[in-house]
Amino acid sequence: MSESNIYTAGLNNAGSYIVSGVPWITGSSPGSNSLAASHEVKIEFPYVTKKIHIQNTRGGSDSANKRLRVSLVATGSGNVAGGFHYYDIANHSDLGPTTLDLNVKVKEIYLSCPGSTGTAYTVVAELTRVPAIRMFALTGSGVSA
Numbered sequence: 001m002s003e004s005n006i007y008t009a010g011l012n013n014a015g016s017y018i019v020s021g022v023p024w025i026t027g028s029s030p031g032s033n034s035l036a037a038s039h040e041v042k043i044e045f046p047y048v049t050k051k052i053h054i055q056n057t058r059g060g061s062d063s064a065n066k067r068l069r070v071s072l073v074a075t076g077s078g079n080v081a082g083g084f085h086y087y088d089i090a091n092h093s094d095l096g097p098t099t100l101d102l103n104v105k106v107k108e109i110y111l112s113c114p115g116s117t118g119t120a121y122t123v124v125a126e127l128t129r130v131p132a133i134r135m136f137a138l139t140g141s142g143v144s145a
Contacts, residue, residue: 009130011048011105021050021126030057033118035068040075040112047127048135052102052109058091058119065115066091070100074110078144085143091119107132 009016024045028034035041056068069075071086080086090096105128113119139145 009128011130011134011136013130016048016128016130017050017105021128022047024125024127025123027057027122028120030059030120030122032120033058034120035111035113036118037065037113037116040110042074042108042110043123044108045106045125045127045132047132048105048107048130049125050103050105050128051126052104052106053099053124054089054102054109054111055099055122055124056089056091056119057122060091063091063115063117064095065117066119067113067115068119068121069112069114071110071112072104072106072138073144075112078139080144083145088114105130105135106138107135 026043054068054070058066060066068089069086070089071080073080075081075086087100089100090098092098111121
C-alpha cells in the first residue's frame with residue numbers, strides 16, 4: 001500500500017471550518033500603552049484561522065489617540081493606509097465599537113496604533129488544523145491595492 005497519498009486537511013476542506021476551532025489567545029498589558037504610538041505588531045497564527053476576535057483593551061478616557069488599527073497586510077505595504085484597507089477599533093464605547101470579529105482564513109494580521117499615546121490589545125482566535133504555510137499571501141483590491 002502506498003503512503004504517498006496521505007490525506008490531510010487543506011484550505012478548501014469544508015470540515016475544517018464547520019467544526020469548533022482550536023483556541024488561541026495572545027495580547028498585551030491591558031490598560032497600558034504596550035503597543036506604542038506609530039508602531040505595528042505582526043500576529044502570526046500557527047494554523048489558518050476560522051474566526052478572530054480582537055479587542056482594544058487600552059480603556060481609560062475616550063481618546064481617538066488610543067485607537068487600535070487592524071489590517072491584513074503591513075500598513076506600510078501597498079496602499080493599505082491610503083486605500084483605507086484597515087479597521088480602527090476605539091478604546092472607549094463612546095467612540096465606537098471596542099471589539100472586532102472577523103470570520104476569515106488568514107495566517108497573520110497586523111495591529112498598529114495610529115494615535116499619539118499608544119494602546120493595548122487582546123486577540124482570541126479559533127484555528128483550523130490547516131498549517132499556516134498552506135495559506136496564500138493576501139494581496140490585491142480590498143486588502144493592499
